[in-house]
Amino acid sequence: MGTLYQANCPCGFKQIDLLQGYGVNHSDTSYEIYQCESCHMLVNYELSQQIDTLFKPIRCPECKEALIHLAGEVDQQQHPCPECKKDTLSLSVVGLWD
Numbered sequence: 001m002g003t004l005y006q007a008n009c010p011c012g013f014k015q016i017d018l019l020q021g022y023g024v025n026h027s028d029t030s031y032e033i034y035q036c037e038s039c040h041m042l043v044n045y046e047l048s049q050q051i052d053t054l055f056k057p058i059r060c061p062e063c064k065e066a067l068i069h070l071a072g073e074v075d076q077q078q079h080p081c082p083e084c085k086k087d088t089l090s091l092s093v094v095g096l097w098d
């Protein structure tokens with residue numbers, strides 16, 4: 001079971017369809033949410049095996065900086081916004097998927 005998140009910021013920035021977790025029919029594939037250290041872009045990565053995270057460096061597609069893994073209760077935290085750069089971006093659960 002995975003969780004579907006949506007990111008919202010009071011400045012108007014919005015990003016939908018952020019997946020986290022495993023699908024029931026794809027137990028070897030998981031989705032993880034990352035955020036760029038530099039431009040704060042949100043990136044949704046599909047990891048086919050855990051080994052990918054160890055050996056494949058995950059970089060921002062925009063600026064090639066390192067990405068921070070957003071793990072755990074991501075909807076309980078505030079995140080920097082890619083648009084206004086303030087720590088006012090929040091993720092909310094919009095559904096479950098499998």
Ligand SMILES: [Zn+2]
Pocket residue numbers: 036037038039040041060061062063064065
């Ligand atoms: Zn970036």
Ligand SMILES: [Zn+2]
Pocket residue numbers: 009010011012013081082083084085086088089
């Ligand atoms: Zn913002």
